[in-house]
Amino acid sequence: MNDNKMTAVEYRATWGLGTVFSLRMLGMFMVLPVLTTYGMALQGASEALIGLAIGIYGLAQAVFQIPFGLLSDKVGRKPLIVGGLLVFALGSVIAALTDSIWGVILGRALQGSGAIAAAVMALLSDLTREQNRTKAMAFIGVSFGITFAIAMVAGPVITHAFGLQALFWGIALLALAGILITLTLVPDAEDHILNRESGIVKGSFRKVLANGQLLKLNIGIFCLHALLMSNFVALPPMLEKAGLLAAEHWKVYLVTMLISFAAVIPFIIYAEIKRQMRRVFIGCVAVLLLAEIVFTGAGLHLWSLYIGLQLFFLAFNIMEALLPSLISKISPAGFKGTAMGVYSTSQFLGxxxxxxxxxxxxxxxxxxxxxxxxxxxxxxxxxxxxxLREPPYVSSLRITLSTDAAQDTTLTQRLQAQPGVVEVVVVKEEYSAYVKVDTKLTNRQRLEQLVAE
Known part of the structure; x- marks a missing residue:
């Protein structure tokens, strides 16, 4: 048997939880390209309140994400995921039933309050083995990018055909579909695995927040999503004033996403394989600055807006792939889950x-x-x-320890003596060793063999 091949349970967990996560994010992002154009018809609407409606879900998500992740350790992953999706569905229904901007703001706040991302990742960790977890996480990361592209196209199409209220009804149905998939397709976890690579550890926030390099990355994801939201307050109405009907906006987003996704691949290969992440990172920030300058001078010139949009999403999509990888490389051994929790909170605050x-x-x-x-x-x-310094090109691994290995006082030194290993943290109470290693020099199988010996 190939131990690195996913089992049927792991496939079901990965596809099921990936779909649940994508359905929720699809519901979140479909509103983004249409709220500033169609939302102005709501009672009491103003540009400032539209911006509040766009951003308030992020504030609610930032507040509840980490507490809900910790709560899932006590009440169970599935109950919390189902509860979060019910809250999300309730917010969508409230937004669908109202004709007031304040009703939409309340609905969007409730949508954000159903913060299930940490619980989804924790359940995925419970249901997948160490050697396959990276593949499962990568699948969810890719599905996030595809979902965002679909949302940019589907939101304008659905809203033009059926109206803004119908879009929110559709989002509520997506949440209910997520509940059905969670209860029927996603397997039940026999045990909660305390995995510091994917879960948040109490008492570890100070170490993560004090890391200057991680702080720069958290500022980065904050700024990236602040730019995304502020641009989508202004961009849709400006495209319409420049002569592109709201019903046609999806065509621009579709072409933009297809081009940017195709262009992302060589940059990611260059950053990861050629080990030039810092150069690509700084280059993307410079391109984002250029995009904002192009937008500033575009006025009502449609082609200038197109160019700015293409520049923005080229850099945006590269950064969306680059930033989590940088977090993984820079976070201390045994603290990746907490670092990712702080990173996600920074994103939603942005x-x-x-x-x-x-x-x-x-x-x-x-x-x-x-x-x-x-x-x-x-x-x-x-x-x-x-x-920002060039990151160490290492992967974060968790190796499960036997009772004897956990008590071995020489294990840390023996692991650190292996080529490519830069950091080791053994937590014997959790029967785990967390290792930062250059996998070009030493792989997981070699380290597991060393532990077994």
Whole structure:
């Protein structure tokens, strides 16, 4: 038997949880390209309140994500996932039934409150073996990118055909479909595995927050999603004023996403295989700054808006792939799960900040002010990023220990003596060894063999 081949349970867990995660994110992002155009017809709507409606789900998500992840250790993964999806569905129904911007704001806040991402990742960790977990996590990462592209196209199409309320009804159905998949397709976990690579560990936040390199990356994901949300406050109405009907926006997003996804691949290969992540990272921030400058000078010139949009999403999609990889490489051994939790919280705080700031600036002085604000954010980010060091090109591994191996006082030294191993943390109470290793020099099988010996 090939021990690295996924079992039927692992396949079901990966596909099922990946689908649940994607359905929820699809519901979140479909609203993004349409709310500033169709939402202005809601009672009491203003540009500032539209920005609040766009960003408030991020604030709710940031508040509840880590507590819900820790709570899932006590109440169970599946009950928390189902409960979170029910809250998400309730928020969608409230937004569908209202004709007021305040009803949509309440609905979006409830959508964000159903924060299930940490519980989904924890359940995936429970249901997959160490040697296959990276593949399962990568599948969810890829599905996130595809889901975002689908949302950019599907949101305008559905809203033009059936209206904004119908879009929210559709999002509620997606949440119910996620519940059905969780209860029927996703396997039950026999045990909760305490895995510091995918789960949050109490008392470890200080070590993660004090890491200067991780702080730069958390600022980066904050700025990236702040730019995304602020741009989508201003961009859809500006495309419409420039002569592109709202019903046709999906065509622009489709072409943009296809081009950017195709262009991402060689940059990621260059960054990872050629070990030039810092150069690609700083280059992407510079391209984002250029995109904001292009937007600022575009006015109502449609082709200038197209060019700015293409530049933005080229850099955005590269950064979406690059940043989690950098977090994994830089986070201390045994703290990757906590580092990813702080990273995700920073991302959703950026969503909240960007939506609210974009709405306020748009109401204050129009789209040009929004783009100038985006350029200022990106310039600050660029100045911070220049001080980012080249990361160590290592992978984070968790190796399960037997009772005898966990008590072996020489294990840490023997693991650290292996080629490519840069850091080892043995947690004997958890029967685990967390290793940062250059897998070009030493692989998992060799380390597991060493532990077994």
């Amino acid at each position: 969503v909240a900040f960007g939506g609210m700031l974009g709405g306020w600036l748009f109401q204050l002085d129009g789209a040009r002010m929004v783009y100038m604000g985006g350029a200022a954010i990106t310039l600050i980010w660029l100045l911070i990023s220049i001080r």
